[in-house]
Each structure stands twice: as structure tokens, then as C-alpha cells.
Amino acid sequence: MTVIARRLAGHLARGFVMILVVATISFFIVNNIPGDPVAARYEKLVEGGMSPEAAMQATKVMYGFLPSGSMGEQYVDYMSGLLRFDLGVSVTRPGTPVLDVLTDAAKWTVLPVLLGTLLSFLVGVILGVYAAIKRTGKLGDALAISGSLLHGIPQYVLAMLLVVIFATLIPILPHDGPVDILFEPGFNAGYLGSLAEHAVLPVATYALSAYGGWILAMKSSVVTVLGDDFILAAELRGMKRSIIFRYIARNAILPLFTILALSLGLLLGGAVFIEKIFNYPGLGLLLIDSITLRDYALMGGAFLLITVSVIVANIVADLFYTVIDPRVRSGEEAS
Numbered sequence: 001m002t003v004i005a006r007r008l009a010g011h012l013a014r015g016f017v018m019i020l021v022v023a024t025i026s027f028f029i030v031n032n033i034p035g036d037p038v039a040a041r042y043e044k045l046v047e048g049g050m051s052p053e054a055a056m057q058a059t060k061v062m063y064g065f066l067p068s069g070s071m072g073e074q075y076v077d078y079m080s081g082l083l084r085f086d087l088g089v090s091v092t093r094p095g096t097p098v099l100d101v102l103t104d105a106a107k108w109t110v111l112p113v114l115l116g117t118l119l120s121f122l123v124g125v126i127l128g129v130y131a132a133i134k135r136t137g138k139l140g141d142a143l144a145i146s147g148s149l150l151h152g153i154p155q156y157v158l159a160m161l162l163v164v165i166f167a168t169l170i171p172i173l174p175h176d177g178p179v180d181i182l183f184e185p186g187f188n189a190g191y192l193g194s195l196a197e198h199a200v201l202p203v204a205t206y207a208l209s210a211y212g213g214w215i216l217a218m219k220s221s222v223v224t225v226l227g228d229d230f231i232l233a234a235e236l237r238g239m240k241r242s243i244i245f246r247y248i249a250r251n252a253i254l255p256l257f258t259i260l261a262l263s264l265g266l267l268l269g270g271a272v273f274i275e276k277i278f279n280y281p282g283l284g285l286l287l288i289d290s291i292t293l294r295d296y297a298l299m300g301g302a303f304l305l306i307t308v309s310v311i312v313a314n315i316v317a318d319l320f321y322t323v324i325d326p327r328v329r330s331g332e333e334a335s
Helices: 003-032 043-047 052-063 071-083 098-133 138-152 155-169 189-226 229-236 241-269 272-277 283-292 296-324 326-334
Strands: none
Touching (some): 098 138, 098 189, 138 189, 155 272
């Protein structure tokens, strides 16, 4: 078995166990949390003649929040449903499976967060290299300062600044919702153009808020690589600076791929405050609504989905690192 196959098998086994642990913790938290997410809904059954106790239990069973039976039986039913990709039914959307609600919200989160993350990574890595190479000059200082400033501004503050500037003072971009309701959904120019226009500010917020971290991380990594012996040896041999630069960038960027993969894994969680500010119906806004409305089945499903995405991102990052860095492969083969 190859190094990559062994690592993949190990990661899949550990990931499966971690998912079961998270699902178990979520189940018992939901079943022991103070209050009841369906308390306001059982009144209709009470008005119909049922006793309060019977009405409460019937409402829970009706919406799939808690199956009847002992805690052990409930746990077995929950885990068996999970293995069938059944996360229960949303209390706030009666009759709608939690998985369907999460899937619908995920499509509004993945694209803007993915675009913002990749854009910030690309720009941050490139400028981070120049910030390190030119660290004793004005260009390096300017790039480092820009990274520090943007890295220190909270996402929600940056989002509100963009709204004030580009939607209020200079009203050239929309900021409320993912698309103009006047356009019929479909692959037509008007609808797609409205989607792109409404996505500009959220994508810009994601990109600008992450840019500072990437440029500072890349600068630090490049400075570390510059002190390695192979760089000094290359310079002494008289190698061209373009070749040395390629070696520096390639070795310095390796640690950042793990961070990028984890960032992509967390993208399903969205950015709660950003989606709230822009009224973007993604997973972040859905998570806020599920907490506010006490839809614990939906909340637990969202947490589980985020956990799975992070675990998958970890596996992908480790395998990718193994592929691009021969030192990892040679170290494991030797052992």
C-alpha cells in the first residue's frame, strides 16, 4: 500500500469516529438544553382538546424533533437516521427535512465565500512574497501595514464600512439580499447579472478580511525560507534570481496550503455577521435563525455539516501536502 493510500485509510477511519462523536455530543446537548423549541406550537393541539402534556409530546413527534421512547431508544433512532443521511425535520419549516434546508442555504454560502477566500489567498500570497523580499524598503513597509490594518478590522465592521461607502455614500452596489426579486430565477442575463451584482460586496468583504492574514503569513514564511542553507548555496553558485525566487516561493507556500484547506472546510459555516448584514440567506444566517427560533434539529444539523466539511478539508490538505512535498513521503517510507 502506498503512503497516500495508508494516510487516506487512516484519515477516513479517524474522520468517521470524529463525526460519530460530534453527532453524539450534539444529540445529548439538544435533548438536555433548557426550554423547548416547539413549546409555542403545541397550543393549537391544546385548543383542540388535548392535555398540555400529550400535546407537547405529540408536537415533538410530529415534527421529528424528539422521537418517542427512552433516551437510549431516541439515541439509537437518531444515529440510525444519521447513517441514512436523515437529520430529522425542521421545527420552523414543518414537514421539511433538515438536510434539504441546509442544502438550499449552502448554495448561497459556498460561492461567495469560496471566491473571496481564493481571491484573498492569491493576492495575499503574491504580495506576501514581495513584502518579504522588499521588507527593508517602502514597498515592503506599505504591504505589511496594509496587511496588519485589514487583519485587525473585524469582519462585521469591514462589511458595514463597505455598505456605507458603496451602498449609501456612493450608491453603486446593492447590499440587501442575494438577488433582485424582480428577476425570474433561471439562466438568463438579468437574473445572473443581479446575482453577480449582489455578490460583489459580500465577496469583497470575505476577500479583504482574509487578505491581511495571508500576506502576513506568507511574508513570515518567506523570511524563514530566506535563511535556509539551500538559498545561500544557490546564491553562492550564481544561480539566477528568478530561479531562486521560484524556489523560495514554492517552499514558503507549502505551510499555507494546510491553512487554506481548513479555511475552505470552514466556508460552509459562512460568516454569520456578514450574511446578517447583507441579508444573504446562507448557512451563517440560517444558524442565527435556528438559534433565535430554537430550531435545535436544524442547529444540530448545521453544526454537524460544518464538522464534516472541516474533517474532509483536513483529509484533503494532508493528502495534498503529501503529494506536493516529497519530504513527507520519503520520511514515512523510511519509517
